[in-house]
Amino acid sequence: MFGLRKRDLTREFPVSANRPRLPYPDGWFAVAFSGDVRPGQVVRRRFKGEDIVVYRTRQGTVRVVNPYCPHLGAHLGFGGRVEGENLVCPFHHFAFAPDGRCVRTGYGTRPPKASLTQLTAREVNGVVMVWSHARGEAPSWDVPVVPAQDFPPPARHSTILIDHPQEVVENSVDIGHFGPVHGTSGARVTKPLELNGPRLTLGTSVHRTTPLLGRFDVDFDVEANGLGHIHVIARMPRMGLSALVQIMPTPLDPCRIETRFTVSARLGTAGSRAGRYSSWLATQFFALPSWQGAAQDAPIWQNKTYLRHPRIARGDGPIMRFRHWAEQFYPDEFREIGEAAEVSDPLPFEKGPHGSA
Ligand code: FES
Ligand SMILES: [Fe+2]
Incomplete structure (x- = not known):
């Protein structure tokens, strides 16, 4: 296990006066690494x-x-x-x-x-x-075991910031921000959003360009179980690299969350045996952008508000379908999107709005 890195982003990035955006959601939330x-x-x-x-x-x-x-x-x-x-x-x-x-x-x-x-x-x-659970009900579902065979022990990281768990999960389906905030291009949906009880799955892909490696594709298979556990398999086919990432936002209080991350990466296909050192290197290589990604989102997340009726445009991800799904984690009196707003999203991306570079 790699050392745990912790950051309090509320001290690193400006924070405006804030008030709670959404109530505490029901579900499973991480409170400690084992x-x-x-x-x-x-x-x-x-x-x-x-x-x-x-x-x-x-x-x-x-x-x-x-x-x-x-x-x-x-x-x-x-x-x-x-x-x-x-x-x-x-x-x-x-x-x-x-x-x-x-x-x-x-x-x-x-x-x-x-x-x-x-x-x-x-x-x-x-x-x-x-x-x-807001009404004290017993668990009605579980967070599944994420298969991690062939992956090395993970690097771990945690950040504290002003945000709400729902916004962290929404970030995975908010394809439109990948370019402006994370500097990727050509964001697109590769597997449509599927919603199944407390489980959500979505496939996305982006191009990334770095001075060292030039341009390469990164494909993401995202699965969320409730609003407290996301796991992502990220693949960079050109490098033969795949990474297993867990993202777990937990409400500390009405305005702040602690998000725990684990990242482990491996080189080669599932059957091959990457050496200890190359797995360690791959994990460090992949962990760094994961940590930086959260910091890139922080200035927006910490100061945004939650609009219940956003003005959605073509090029957005399936945000309204996501939000309708997320309503199941709140008390009945809070569920309004389905009734008050049409649950529709523009057609998914065929082409990213931020250039296909
Ligand atoms: S033993 Fe806990 S308060 Fe007395
Ligand atoms: Fe983001």
């Missing part, structure tokens, strides 16, 4: 305007809990520790089992009938994800 929480470790995270505590028992079970001890309210993220399979509060040493129940006091007396409040958490694709 490697952030080793056996016996307790970490604090922000999620939807509150602290949460993520810990891993000695045997490897991950739990995510509300931070406040039901005894007298100590914060388990400040001094709480793992003892065997239990989480122990720093204040009076009450211990809590993996099912949340208080199983011991610090005085050897009978424990009170009390439990930690647990969030539904799953570890998948090297990430700890929690389920969030």
Whole structure:
């Protein structure tokens, strides 16, 4: 595993006064990389305007809990520790089992009938994800395992910025910004947007030009599951390079998100064995533009507003169909696009509006 790189883009790029653009969406959201929480470790995270505590028992079970001890309210993220399979509060040493129940006091007396409040958490694709639902409903779908055979361990990166998870996912279908913001040309849809329950898939392709490599194509197969997990397979056929990218935006509070990325790349076809070093190089090669891509979007994202009735033009990606799909992740009273606006998008790109270079 490569070292984790973190950036707080709210400090690097100007931010105007902002207000929440959309409510918190339902679904699965990443709260930690698996490697952030080793056996016996307790970490604090922000999620939807509150602290949460993520810990891993000695045997490897991950739990995510509300931070406040039901005894007298100590914060388990400040001094709480793992003892065997239990989480122990720093204040009076009450211990809590993996099912949340208080199983011991610090005085050897009978424990009170009390439990930690647990969030539904799953570890998948090297990430700890929690389920969030406005009405407290149980998970109705899962984030699938992303097949990563033949890919090396990923590089990881996380950025904090003013934005909303929906806008990060929308960025993948917003073909029109690829040229102006990311400097590519000839953006086009190669596989039409497919919407299937919480799952979205889309194929796109762009030309990129660099002084070193000249012009080459980059093809993207994008899959989103809800608004908290995107995975992309990017291919550069001319170099025989493919990369597996995960992009996971998580609401920290009504205005800010933390987006975690993993990138791993390999040279050659699935059957070939790229050496350790060439995979490492390929991963670094591909990771860099992924990190830079988020920074390129940041000045726009941090200062934009969310228009519920945008003036869509030919050359845009399938933004309104995407938004209609995204409504399923909000409470009923928020669903208006389908009724109030015609859900239609201009024909998909045949030719990019920013030149086919
Ligand atoms: S507050 Fe946690 S043991 Fe007392
Ligand atoms: Fe972008």
